[in-house]
Each structure stands twice: as structure tokens, then as C-alpha cells.
Amino acid sequence: MKDYKKNLIKYHHLFLPAVLIVSLMIGWTFFLPRFGQIKGIYDSLQKERERVSKLQTKIQDLETLNEYELSEKSERLLTALPSQKNPVGMMMMIGQLAEENSLLVEELRVSPGEVATEAVEITEMEELVFKLTMSGDINQFLNFLKVANQSLPLVNLQIKDFDISGQSFSTDVTLVGYYSGLPKTLGKADAIVPKLTPEEEKLLNQLRGYNLYEAKTFESLPGGKPNPFTF
Amino acid sequence: MQFGINLLEKKELATTEEKEVISRLKKTIAITLLIYSLLVVGLIGFQFFLSREKQNLASQENQLESRIKTFQKVESLEVLIKDRLGKCAKIISSRTHPEAVLTKIINAKEEEVKISGVELTKNEEVKLAVESSDVSSLERFTDKIKKVFQEEGYKTIIFETVTRTKGGGYSLNLTAKK
Numbered sequence: 001m002k003d004y005k006k007n008l009i010k011y012h013h014l015f016l017p018a019v020l021i022v023s024l025m026i027g028w029t030f031f032l033p034r035f036g037q038i039k040g041i042y043d044s045l046q047k048e049r050e051r052v053s054k055l056q057t058k059i060q061d062l063e064t065l066n067e068y069e070l071s072e073k074s075e076r077l078l079t080a081l082p083s084q085k086n087p088v089g090m091m092m093m094i095g096q097l098a099e100e101n102s103l104l105v106e107e108l109r110v111s112p113g114e115v116a117t118e119a120v121e122i123t124e125m126e127e128l129v130f131k132l133t134m135s136g137d138i139n140q141f142l143n144f145l146k147v148a149n150q151s152l153p154l155v156n157l158q159i160k161d162f163d164i165s166g167q168s169f170s171t172d173v174t175l176v177g178y179y180s181g182l183p184k185t186l187g188k189a190d191a192i193v194p195k196l197t198p199e200e201e202k203l204l205n206q207l208r209g210y211n212l213y214e215a216k217t218f219e220s221l222p223g224g225k226p227n228p229f230t231f
Numbered sequence: 232m233q234f235g236i237n238l239l240e241k242k243e244l245a246t247t248e249e250k251e252v253i254s255r256l257k258k259t260i261a262i263t264l265l266i267y268s269l270l271v272v273g274l275i276g277f278q279f280f281l282s283r284e285k286q287n288l289a290s291q292e293n294q295l296e297s298r299i300k301t302f303q304k305v306e307s308l309e310v311l312i313k314d315r316l317g318k319c320a321k322i323i324s325s326r327t328h329p330e331a332v333l334t335k336i337i338n339a340k341e342e343e344v345k346i347s348g349v350e351l352t353k354n355e356e357v358k359l360a361v362e363s364s365d366v367s368s369l370e371r372f373t374d375k376i377k378k379v380f381q382e383e384g385y386k387t388i389i390f391e392t393v394t395r396t397k398g399g400g401y402s403l404n405l406t407a408k409k
Contacts, residue, residue: 008252008253008256009249009252009253012252012255012256015256015259016259019259019260019263023263023267026267031270031274034274034278035274037278038274038277038278038281041278041281041282041285042281044285045281045284045285045288048285048288048289048292049288051292052288052291052292052295055292055295055296055299056295058299059295059298059299059302062299062302062305062306063302065302065305065306065308065309067304067305067308070305070308070309070312071308073308073312074308074311074312074315077311077312077315077316077319078311078315080315080319081315081318081319081322125318125321125322138337142330142333142334142337145328145329145330145333146330149326149328149330154319154322154323154326156322156325156326156327157326157327157329158327158329158351158352158353159329159333159349159350159351159352160350160351160352161348161350162333162346162348162349162350162351163346163347163348164337164340164345164346164347165345171349174352178318178322180315180318182311182314183307183310183311183314186303186306186307186310187310189296189299193306193309194309194310194313196312196313196316199320200313200316200317200320203316203319203320203323204312204316207319
């Protein structure tokens with residue numbers, strides 16, 4: 001004991017560096033990994049806090065939405081751009097438009113191809129092309145073009161070989177109809193609720209003013225996963 | 232005077248310097264131990280606090296997510312509307328409006344001029360074929376038609392062919408491009 005004390009006093013100047021070295025070794029083996037763990041937990045906590053805040057904002061946004069109003073808007077938009085290829089419905093629309101304007105549809109050709117069921121619906125926009133040969137009064141035809149461009153479903157009209165003879169005409173018309181499948185997913189739970197921009201609101205109002213030629217659709221065969229967008 | 236021999240080891244008395252060194256060492260050990268204890272308690276306590284906080288947040292997240300699920304229909308309607316509007320805007324911007332140009336072409340027509348072909352298949356191009364028995368009326372028509380195309384935003388008008396037919400009439404093919 002006496003020797004120990006003597007040695008301690010003799011080498012006391014080495015004590016502090018020895019304590020430091022031991023502290024560093026303990027710190028390296030015990031504290032450093034623990035700091036790492038704590039940092040990991042802290043970082044994930046920060047992320048979760050952000051997510052919770054996003055979720056709260058999303059709920060607030062969703063609470064402001066009116067289901068009835070949205071259903072009405074979506075119905076009109078599904079008339080503007082149907083979710084399924086509907087050649088018969090489109091032919092009925094063309095016939096009705098031509099009849100209203102006393103025009104003669106001499107020929108109508110369409111190659112509808114595959115009529116998709118909901119399970120294999122395409123989410124990208126697809127075209128359905130109708131080739132018509134029409135004749136009649138010019139002014140009625142101009143009105144037909146005007147009305148068709150302000151009608152739902154949306155169509156694109158192209159004219160070829162437009163020939164005028166006095167007040168009557170004959171022409172080939174390409175009428176392009178469109179369809180696109182419904183979106184399949186809602187995205188992440190914390191994804192922001194998409195809000196309509198002023199331009200989109202304007203477009204929606206513009207479409208509200210369009211004439212409706214609601215085409216009759218065929219019941220599609222059920223198949224695949226249930227789609228949340230099928231109401 | 233009596234002198235005896237003490238058989239027990241005589242206790243050496245520590246000098247003042249030695250006492251100071253010992254006290255300094257004791258202090259160092261005490262401070263080191265205190266710092267270590269504080270650090271250990273602090274770290275374990277903080278880790279425990281963070282874990283509790285994480286659990287709370289996880290349960291809060293679950294509650295919010297299940298609340299969001301109750302709004303699924305409203306959300307899907309909003310997503311659908313957004314999707315359709317984007318696509319409708321694309322269709323509308325790509326549409327040709329043949330009635331506007333066609334009306335102006337017909338209004339510009341001279342009595343002697345016959346419109347034998349109009350092609351409006353692209354948004355930015357119009358092809359026009361006309362026939363006339365009289366060159367001056369054809370000239371008047373082309374003057375008018377130039378103005379029409381300028382008003383409609385066409386930048387180039389190309390006279391593809393101008394032909395004199397066997398019967399003495401004239402035929403003209405032109406293309407207007409935006």
C-alpha cells in the first residue's frame with residue numbers, strides 16, 4: 001500500500017493522460033455506438049414528424065372537399081373523356097349531330113379493334129378514328145363543325161377533299177374520339193391532395209357549357225384488382 | 232531518561248506537497264466519474280425519451296392514415312378530376328378548328344371561283360385548291376385569302392401550283408402554314 005501510494009505520488013503527472021486514454025477507449029467502445037443509435041432514432045423521428053404534419057395537412061385539405069360537387073365534376077369529365085372505347089356510342093353521337101344539322105352521312109368507317117374490359121384498361125390516352133363522307137348544305141356543315149367542337153365527348157375534326165358546288169358541299173371528315181382508362185392508384189398516403197389550378201377551373205367551366213351527347217356504354221366484365229376509381 | 236526501541240513501523244507522515252497531489256488525484260477521479268455517470272444517465276435517458284416519442288408518433292401516424300382512408304372516395308374523385316382535366320386540356324389544345332378557317336375561306340370566295348378542295352388535317356396547315364374561269368377573280372380571291380390566313384395566324388403561304396386548264400380556266404393549289 002505504501003509503495004502504491006509512493007508510486008502514485010511519484011508518477012502523478014502521468015495520471016491525467018492515463019485517465020484521458022481510458023476515457024477515450026471507453027468512449028470509443030461504449031459512447032460512440034450509442035451516439036450513432038441516438039442520431040439514427042432522432043433522424044427517423046424528424047422524418048416521422050414531417051410525415052405526421054403532411055398527413056394532418058392532407059386531412060385538413062380533404063375535409064374541405066365536397067363529395068357531391070366532385071361527383072358532378074367527375075361525371076362531366078368522364079363524359080368528355082370516357083374511360084372505355086365506345087364505338088357504338090360515338091356513332092350514335094355522329095348520327096345525332098348530322099341529323100340535327102340535316103346533313104347526309106354517306107359513309108362511315110371505323111376500326112374499333114379490341115374493346116377492353118376494365119381489367120386491361122389503358123390509362124394512357126387512346127384515339128378512336130371515324131372516317132366519314134358527308135354532304136349537304138355548307139352553312140349547316142359549318143354549324144355541325146361548331147357544335148361538334150363544343151360537344152362532349154371531346155372530338156377532333158379534320159377535313160379533306162372539301163368540295164363546294166353552289167350552296168352544297170361534299171367532304172371527307174376524319175373524326176377522332178378519345179378514351180383513357182381511370183387512374184389506378186391514389187399514390188402515397190402522405191401525398192398532397194392535388195388541387196385544381198385556375199386554368200383547370202376555367203377549363204372545367206368551359207366544359208360545363210358544352211352540349212352533352214352521353215353515349216350509352218356496355219357493361220364491362222369485372223376482373224383483376226378492384227379499382228378505387230370505379231364508383 | 233529512558234530510551235526504548237519502538238518495534239512497530241513508524242508511520243511516515245505525508246508532506247504537504249504529497250497531500251496536495253493526493254487531493255488533486257482524488258478530485259480528478261471524482262470529476263471523471265461524475266462526468267461519466269452523467270453521460271451514461273443522460274444518453275440512456277435521452278434514448279428512452281426518443282423511443283417513447285417514436286412510439287407516440289407511430290400510433291399518431293396510424294390514426295391519421297386510417298382517417299385518410301375514410302376520405303378515399305373524395306380523394307380518388309379529386310385525382311380523377313385532375314387526371315381528366317389534364318388530358319382534356321391536351322385534346323382541346325391539339326384540336327383543329329376547321330369551322331373558323333372554312334367560314335372565312337367561303338366568305339372570301341368570288342362568284343367565279345370554285346373551291347375544289349380544302350384540307351384541314353393538322354392544326355398548323357391548310358391546303359386549298361381552287362378553280363376559276365377568270366384570272367382577275369382568282370387574283371382578287373388570293374388577295375382576300377392572304378388576309379384571311381394572316382388573321383388566322385398563318386405565317387407562310389405557298390402557291391404550290393398555278394395551272395391553266397385546257398378549257399381556258401385556271402386552277403390554283405396553295406398551302407398555308409403556321
